[in-house]
Amino acid sequence: MTTKAVFHPTCYGIAYTNGTSFLLQFEWRTNCNRNDVLAGVETDAYFFCLWRCYLGKFSYFCEKFGKKNMKIGIVQQTCQQDTRKNMEKLCEAIRKAASMGAELVVLQELHNSLYFCQTENTALFDLAETIPGPSTEMYGGLARELGVVIVTSLFERRAAGLYHNTAVVLEKDGTIAGMYKKMHIPDDPAYYEKFYFTPGDLGFRPIQTSVGRLGVQVCWDQWYPEGARLMALQGAELLIFPTAIGYESSDTPEEQERQREAWMTVQRGHAVANGIPVIAVNRTGHEPDPSGQTNGIQFWGSSFVAGPQGELLYQAPKNEEVVKVIDVDLQRSENVRRWWPFLRDRRIEEFGDLTRRFID
Amino acid sequence: MTTKAVFHPTCYGIAYTNGTSFLLQFEWRTNCNRNDVLAGVETDAYFFCLWRCYLGKFSYFCEKFGKKNMKIGIVQQTCQQDTRKNMEKLCEAIRKAASMGAELVVLQELHNSLYFCQTENTALFDLAETIPGPSTEMYGGLARELGVVIVTSLFERRAAGLYHNTAVVLEKDGTIAGMYKKMHIPDDPAYYEKFYFTPGDLGFRPIQTSVGRLGVQVCWDQWYPEGARLMALQGAELLIFPTAIGYESSDTPEEQERQREAWMTVQRGHAVANGIPVIAVNRTGHEPDPSGQTNGIQFWGSSFVAGPQGELLYQAPKNEEVVKVIDVDLQRSENVRRWWPFLRDRRIEEFGDLTRRFID
Incomplete structure (x- = not known):
């Protein structure tokens, strides 16, 4: 297990990795709402791309190379x-x-x-x-x-x-x-x-x-x-x-x-x-x-x-x-859906009439 | 009260007017579904433009002038x-x-x-x-x-x-x-x-x-x-x-x-x-x-x-x-919907799942 502390203008935290998997724990500085967090965190084997934090809560995405x-x-x-x-x-x-x-x-x-x-x-x-x-x-x-x-x-x-x-x-x-x-x-x-x-x-x-x-x-x-x-x-x-x-x-x-x-x-x-x-x-x-x-x-x-x-x-x-x-x-779809979480808020209980030909 | 009978390729009926308001009663010929009905009906004081008929039911709009x-x-x-x-x-x-x-x-x-x-x-x-x-x-x-x-x-x-x-x-x-x-x-x-x-x-x-x-x-x-x-x-x-x-x-x-x-x-x-x-x-x-x-x-x-x-x-x-x-x-909406009649073809019997949060 490798532990690495991370410091960046918009976030700080700790990355753990055992070489094949990883765990990240981050806190975000208060002024980073709605921002892409473009911090690159290099550990032994991984380049972690960290981004997006909502509402003072924490959100992160990690991949070996950050992109799909x-x-x-x-x-x-x-x-x-x-x-x-x-x-x-x-x-x-x-x-x-x-x-x-x-x-x-x-x-x-x-x-x-x-x-x-x-x-x-x-x-x-x-x-x-x-x-x-x-x-x-x-x-x-x-x-x-x-x-x-x-x-x-x-x-x-x-x-x-x-x-x-x-x-x-x-x-x-x-x-x-x-x-x-x-x-x-x-x-x-x-x-x-x-x-x-x-x-x-x-x-x-x-x-x-x-x-x-x-x-x-x-x-x-x-x-x-x-x-x-x-x-x-x-x-x-x-x-x-x-x-x-x-x-x-x-x-x-x-x-x-x-x-x-x-x-x-x-x-x-x-x-x-x-x-x-x-x-x-x-x-x-x-x-x-x-x-x-x-x-x-x-x-x-x-x-x-x-x-x-x-x-x-x-x-x-x-x-x-x-x-x-x-x-x-x-990977951009994942990001965009975080920024604009339309699926979260659909008023499905009001959509029943979409199965009608016309509402007359 | 003036009464006037109306005959037109796509509709027939009666228009009543007392000079300041009007009443129209129409029946549509069977072949006029989905059509604009562009019959102009001139009575004493009004030029009535009649349009819109849906699916055998009747819908009409009247204006002094034929464009809306x-x-x-x-x-x-x-x-x-x-x-x-x-x-x-x-x-x-x-x-x-x-x-x-x-x-x-x-x-x-x-x-x-x-x-x-x-x-x-x-x-x-x-x-x-x-x-x-x-x-x-x-x-x-x-x-x-x-x-x-x-x-x-x-x-x-x-x-x-x-x-x-x-x-x-x-x-x-x-x-x-x-x-x-x-x-x-x-x-x-x-x-x-x-x-x-x-x-x-x-x-x-x-x-x-x-x-x-x-x-x-x-x-x-x-x-x-x-x-x-x-x-x-x-x-x-x-x-x-x-x-x-x-x-x-x-x-x-x-x-x-x-x-x-x-x-x-x-x-x-x-x-x-x-x-x-x-x-x-x-x-x-x-x-x-x-x-x-x-x-x-x-x-x-x-x-x-x-x-x-x-x-x-x-x-x-x-x-x-x-x-x-x-x-x-x-009026352009009427025309555009004739050219591209999307409402005609909606597969409503397959739309029921739109009321679901996610289909998983």
Whole structure:
């Protein structure tokens, strides 16, 4: 057991360590309320990072290296008619992300194909596949080969006449860590998803992986605070949204920007309200409307990663393909939730009516 | 009494008017759910604009003119020790806003006094007052005189040892339109509100006024998507947050900006998720900590109005007092909710667990 006294402008105390574990006892000087305490305390084997003291009471966090980082790869692409070529390009991108250090790679929504929901066409159900199936085998193999976790977004054929928009998370060993079936299904001109996808029946459940507990949802879900909150209440460490969203060309540039900004704002709002990072990966490029009824969709790219205060850590351009690895400090979520302990004060006894369609 | 039959693609019915008031009786055709009904019905003296029909039930709003704009005054101020002087300054500001055309004036949180929650001091309960009481009488008188609706934020003494942080909305005739008792109570260094305020027991209920249905909450409530959603589900047309929030001087400038941005982002996120505007009115100026434990609070001002896509319509500076009137087009909420009909698709059968503290 090593004992070391600690003195610092904002705290003083004693650190004990036996080389593998440690105990810290601190008192904080009276003027250190609401401050980060950035005292570094070096003992025999450990660098202790001490921080945050509330209310004259004591709070501390200690880790070997004080930080829990995750390298997150995002792949923003254009798609073409030939699904095989899309998948080959995705494999290349995943390899590239892994070579850049990614431990987790997130793909965009329905990445294997064009966004086929621009028209209602029964022939397009041919694009669907079972889970497990060819895609989980292929991306699972890649996950195993590269030792990364991959968030895929697939068109699932569950039974004849029963299809879902399903995110499948593949573990580093190639197995299926879990899946999420898109819960909120949109239906707008050029986004006829209610024709293709039955709303998910797995609820909002985070998926436990070797890199963390992932709150995966899909696209339209991103507009709903309820899903984000339910993920956070189940311990999700990240909110993740594979997405396919873009502009309608007849909207004014100002309206297009308002929509893109709204899309970012609501998701960054989930990050703030829940004190965890958000990752949204969107497709890019123009895809024509096969029916000719609209001018097609100009997908707005802009994939982004926001930290637990909603702060933008990265944003992709609108019109370029991107493979990018972003370093996210998950320890920051712990800090932010201490500073702003929203979960402490929720008035749950008054939230029952959230299960109503409308209160009239 | 004039009677006029009304026929329109989406509705039919009868309008009665005696020249000064009116009665409308309508039935809606079966295919008009979720639509704006833009029928203009001209009778002797009135052009009635009818709109809003929900889910087979009927809801309508009538105005002389087909657009529904609201002029919203916001008052961002510094406060001083002398409450009488604060109130005099507020009265001047409300008069100024009214003279600029405001129909609704929103004040900052606990506007009559310094933000007294920086320390826990039983003597400060002397600042509290009953509702109705001196403040509702004074601001009510002003509302009547100026013909404006005023959102006030008062320290309420409900009984000996029972206090609330209560927003009171005063109608144009000076009466109390309704009140909201702050539901989520923070407790951080320099924000010792749990000492002063019992959490509200009125729930999240919008307040009907002559200018619209107001979803008034207070400060810490602004971080919670649940309250905003409950207000929207009860037909709130605006979300309104009197606020007192600021920087701790020992935080880095970057951290201060992250906090201020997070504060805006989460509220703009409520606007997006619910398709209605948000008004947040914050105090400005520095207030010292009477205990000397901290460096006091530098309130960050930045009061803002955002539209139903979260788009900023106005933002006040950080360090200046402001009286500003912003023109908000409430018709835009109707349009935005048609484009992005989030309320249509909520998976309410899966939201029951939102009433749990944590799902573990």
